[in-house]
Amino acid sequence: MQKFDVIVVGGGMVGASVALSLAEQGLTIAVIEKQQPSHVDDSAPYNLRVSAISLGSEQLLKQLDVWQHIVSQRHAPYRKLAIWESDYSYTEFDAASISQPHLGHIIENHVIQHAIWQKLSGHNNVQLFVGESVTALVQDNKQCNIQLSNSEHMSAKLLLAADGAHSTIRQLANIGTTGWDYQQSAMLINVETEYEQQDITWQYMTPQGPRAFLPLQHNQASLVWYDSPDKIKQLLSLNNQQLTDAVEATFPSRLGKVSVIDKGAFPLTRRHANRYSQGRVVLLGDAAHTINPLAGQGVNIGFKDVKALVEHIVSAIAEGKPWDNKDVLKGYERARRTDNLLMMSAMDAFYFGFKHPSGVVKLLRNAGLAIANKAPVIKEQALKYACGL
Ligand SMILES: Cc1cc2nc3c(=O)[nH]c(=O)nc-3n(C[C@H](O)[C@H](O)[C@H](O)COP(=O)(O)OP(=O)(O)OC[C@H]3O[C@@H](n4cnc5c(N)ncnc54)[C@H](O)[C@@H]3O)c2cc1C
Incomplete structure (x- = not known):
């Protein structure tokens, strides 16, 4: 059985970035991703899945040293953001008003994922398991044990679920959700x-x-x-x-x-996990929350989850405390749950306010x-x- 410090299930934008952040701290990491990340080809038509990447997310991607790689591919910066229902209510926001050169960039999701995977694959302390998913999960007070679809077994101190909105790990860990279909x-x-x-x-x-x-x-x-x-x-x-x-x-x-x-x-669909951790299993990104995409915040709040979890783990390591215990995971949840709920509720107020006849x-x-x-x-x-x- 292979042993790791951390197993990350789901190597999308959120899973890959948390795996890379923790690998850079010297932890041993397994990434389990069921689909081969798609090849990036600038001459192919644009992929339909694009995201508005905020300045906050740009900072994280710069810290991970993948931003240059991303912006060397196709991307479109935007300096202004406008919203209106009638000519009278036209409202425009400008990056200059907050002394920034731009408000964000529109980037294909797979370009971001690919850039992070490139960097991940250069780390000796990272093992990538592509084409695999998790079929069983058992945890005790020391570790999580999982079985992969190829029957391989592995264990880790923490299991991070970044396997998206329909997270298998969330279900295997018996974490419920609340939400509704819009x-x-x-x-x-x-x-x-x-x-x-x-x-x-x-x-x-x-x-x-x-x-x-x-x-x-x-x-x-x-x-x-x-x-x-x-x-x-x-x-x-x-x-x-x-x-x-x-x-x-x-x-x-x-x-x-x-x-x-x-x-x-x-x-x-709006979905919010009832808790962000259960024992040694931790949820991040869409596995923890899906939000109405109308203001393009989904992956941006997922990247904020990554920053918060990594900060809590890094400060525990720096203070010589255990980095895989309840206090760290509770700190992460405290840092993120209210903020995510606020953003989800703001989007809903906006959505229902504009839908009202x-x-x-x-x-x-x-x-x-x-x-x-x-x-x-x-x-x-x-x-x-x-x-x-
Ligand atoms: C129409 C639309 C527009 C959007 N626009 C924006 C936007 O402009 N800005 C923004 O910030 N957000 C936007 N979002 C939201 C954004 O796409 C998501 O928040 C983001 O993709 C979540 O990233 P993630 O890594 O958490 O999950 P995902 O992107 O879902 O990645 C999950 C990964 O896990 C893998 N996986 C799944 N199950 C398993 C398993 N059992 N085992 C192993 N691997 C598994 C998948 O293959 C995938 O690679 C939009 C969403 C929609 C629907």
């Missing part, structure tokens, strides 16, 4: 645009859900069309030309002419946006929070 889906549509690359990301709010624009490199963009599952199902059945027509008829005219390249859809609520939300637009201090604070600063 009865809405998000359709991701990659398009070629008439306009040159832009440095703004925007959201036009409609009663059916937001219509969002995320810039990609050159004349390309990622659009997000939020709507009822039935409507999204109908849109998915259209061919690219028909969908192009539907986009141009529904998105605001500032989008200009577009041509659909690729499309896909995801149901929206009442004319009075519409008046209030538009007035709220208009007031916020003219209140620099509120805007600055909201922007810093969204940027993870």
Whole structure:
């Protein structure tokens, strides 16, 4: 049986970054990932899965020394962020107002994952188990023992579950969740645009859900069309030309002419684990929480989980205390649960506020946006929070 300090299950953006952070502390790490991370090819069409990476997440990726690698691939920085429901409530945030060169970057998820994996594979204290998943988990007060799909057994002092929204480890550890289905889906549509690359990301709010624009490199963009599952199902059945027509008829005219390249859809679910650890099993990223993606915060709060857990482990090591005990895991949960809940609740208030059909609520939300637009201090604070600063 192989023994490690830490086993990380799930080598997505969150799992790979926590594995790399702990490997750099000299701990021995196993990463178990069921899918081979996809190859990055700048000449291939843009992958549909892109994320708005905040300044806070950029700092973590810089600390891990993978940022340069990431931005040497395709990426699109944005300096401004706009939101409106009517012309009267148009609100724009600018990086200059918080003395930053940009607010974030739109980057393909697999570009981030690939950059971290490149660095991970150079560490002698890391073993990567690709194409494997965990079939059994038993823990005692000293270690976690797991069995892989290839029947191999291994043990570790901590088992970190970063295996995404449908986490197997969360289930094997008997950690329940609370949440709900938003009865809405998000359709991701990659398009070629008439306009040159832009440095703004925007959201036009409609009663059916937001219509969002995320810039990609050159004349390309990622659009997000939020709507009822039935409507999204109908849109998915259209061919690219028909969908192009539907986009141009529904998105605001500032989008200009577009041509659909690729499309896909995801149901929206809110999920929050009832606890972030159980014995020696710890949850991070989407395994711990899934959030409405309308403000692009999901992986950004996952990266904050990584920072918090690593900080607690590193300070225990520095103080000569055990780094794998209850106090460390409780400290991590204290640092992250309230913050994650706050972000999830803020997104829900936003989502339900803009979905409400009442004319009075519409008046209030538009007035709220208009007031916020003219209140620099509120805007600055909201922007810093969204940027993870
Ligand atoms: C439509 C949409 C748009 C979004 N936009 C943004 C955005 O702009 N900004 C943002 O911050 N977030 C965004 N998100 C959220 C973001 O995609 C997720 O929060 C992020 O991918 C979570 O990363 P993760 O590493 O925790 O989980 P995942 O990305 O789900 O990775 C989990 C990994 O675990 C592996 N795995 C799963 N099960 C097992 C198993 N049993 N054994 C071994 N390996 C396993 C998977 O193969 C995968 O590699 C969006 C989400 C959606 C749906």
